[in-house]
Amino acid sequence: MTDTNEQETTAPREKRRLRARIGAVLRWWPLPVCAFAGAAAGVGYGVVVPPQYAATSYVVAVPTKDAPAGAALGFAQAYGRIATSDSTIAYARVAAGLPAKVLRTRVRAETSPDSPMIAITGTSRRPAEAADIANAVADAVFVSGNQVTKSTGVQLVGFSQAIPPREPVSAGPRLGAVVGCAAGGLIGGLVLLIRPRPRPRPAAVPLPAPAGAGDAVARERV
Numbered sequence: 001m002t003d004t005n006e007q008e009t010t011a012p013r014e015k016r017r018l019r020a021r022i023g024a025v026l027r028w029w030p031l032p033v034c035a036f037a038g039a040a041a042g043v044g045y046g047v048v049v050p051p052q053y054a055a056t057s058y059v060v061a062v063p064t065k066d067a068p069a070g071a072a073l074g075f076a077q078a079y080g081r082i083a084t085s086d087s088t089i090a091y092a093r094v095a096a097g098l099p100a101k102v103l104r105t106r107v108r109a110e111t112s113p114d115s116p117m118i119a120i121t122g123t124s125r126r127p128a129e130a131a132d133i134a135n136a137v138a139d140a141v142f143v144s145g146n147q148v149t150k151s152t153g154v155q156l157v158g159f160s161q162a163i164p165p166r167e168p169v170s171a172g173p174r175l176g177a178v179v180g181c182a183a184g185g186l187i188g189g190l191v192l193l194i195r196p197r198p199r200p201r202p203a204a205v206p207l208p209a210p211a212g213a214g215d216a217v218a219r220e221r222v
Contacts (some may be wrong), residue, residue, distance in 0.1 A: 031188035039177045051168035054123045055131040057138035058159040061116040061145075067153030068204020075154040076116035079145050083109035083120055088140045095136035096122075106130075106135050117159065127164035134162035 061076040063069060082088055084107060086100075093100045110119045118141065122133025138158065145156040 023151065024178075030191040031185060033182050034184040034188030034191065036181070038180035038187070040180070042180025050125050052123055052125060053127045053165045054121055054129045055127070055134045055162035055165050056119050056121045057131075057134040057162040058140050059118045059120065059142055059145075060157050060159045062155050062157050064149065064155060065152050072116040072154050073113075073151070075134065075145075075152055076118055077111050077113075079141055079156065080109045080111035080118045080137070082144075083107075083137060083141050088137060088144060091144070092136040093138060094135075096133050097164045098133070101132065103137075106133055108211040109137075109141075120162075122162065123169075129167045131162040131164045138162070166180070 037043045043208070047163045057081075061072040061079065063072040084104060089104050089107075093103050096103050098106070106123050108121050108123075110121070118138075120134050120138045120141065122130045122135075122137065124130040124133060138161070142156050142158060145152075145154070
């Protein structure tokens with residue numbers, strides 16, 4: 001009888017513990033679900049979106065004999081700003097073989113505050129076209145800048161031409177899966193932080209025995 005009573009008492013406790021463990025695991029479901037969804041979305045993006053290639057051409061501003069030393073740096077900043085202007089794009093569109101509107105969206109220019117160098121980058125779905133875009137715009141900047149060398153005292157020199165890249169710069173399926181999984185895990189963690197937590201149930205407090213109950217129990221025992 002004692003063993004049977006102990007088994008009957010232990011069984012509900014084990015069930016409650018099992019339910020508590022399952023509930024604790026289920027509370028974390030947003031984290032793996034969001035991570036998996038993010039990874040799947042990243043893979044889908046890498047498969048659906050075509051790869052993008054980027055090629056960069058460099059042009060350097062060099063001061064002439066009569067120009068001050070800091071003139072090259074200042075004009076390099078100026079030429080970097082006009083690299084994507086209407087006049088430069090109109091001159092480069094013939095060599096690039098693209099309309100001006102399309103060419104403007106596929107080229108960017110960058111300059112450094114410490115170096116008189118202009119980096120012109122072309123982007124395209126085809127590696128050869130990306131290099132052609134960068135070289136065409138760099139040549140346009142080179143020609144327009146050297147036409148006013150006598151006035152500015154700065155000459156542009158081609159430092160390096162762009163070549164067709166071997167690897168794309170856009171995210172592939174593997175990188176998309178990693179980035180998507182990280183982003184999904186972050187979202188899942190935020191969901192766990194902001195969602196309301198279940199309040200613990202208050203412990204049952206025994207009601208006080210009515211007056212005279214203790215005397216009655218004592219009489220019965222006697």
